[in-house]
Amino acid sequence: MVDNSKNCPVDVIFVLDESSSVYGRNFNLSKSFLSRLVGRMDVDSGRTRVGLVTFSTNVSHEQAFNLNKYSSTASVQSAISSLTFSTGGTHTAAALRYVREKMLTPAAGDRPDVPNVVIVMTDGKSNMNRDVTKVCTRARKLR
Numbered sequence: 001m002v003d004n005s006k007n008c009p010v011d012v013i014f015v016l017d018e019s020s021s022v023y024g025r026n027f028n029l030s031k032s033f034l035s036r037l038v039g040r041m042d043v044d045s046g047r048t049r050v051g052l053v054t055f056s057t058n059v060s061h062e063q064a065f066n067l068n069k070y071s072s073t074a075s076v077q078s079a080i081s082s083l084t085f086s087t088g089g090t091h092t093a094a095a096l097r098y099v100r101e102k103m104l105t106p107a108a109g110d111r112p113d114v115p116n117v118v119i120v121m122t123d124g125k126s127n128m129n130r131d132v133t134k135v136c137t138r139a140r141k142l143r
Helices: 020-039 073-081 092-103
Strands: 010-017 048-055 059-065 116-121
Touching (some): 059 092
16 A cells, blocks of 8 residues: 655644633643654644644644744744643634644745634633634635
């Protein structure tokens, strides 16, 4: 069997809920899971780029990192390890808007010829601007 995974570049952004209902213990479990997942990605070759943002009532700009910030698995894992837990409501709409407007841009490392994957990790429904939280997808033909 041939492993073609190394021929499939991808830009991945993780959107991590750090609201009060998540609790610190579960936030740490999420960090551990993400670190292990990133360890299985092809970051070191540059084929996979990883970005991350945490959110609760507000988006944590201080903890966010763009797709062009880190170029090795170890540096992404270190950034994930250094994330600190906050509290607040669950404002998923704000986090998705931040990803769309600030992170999925060429200046932030988004590559126009590479598929984007946004993974939202949350414990439940948004409790802030619930009706505004919409996920829009656009199919893109791969070359």
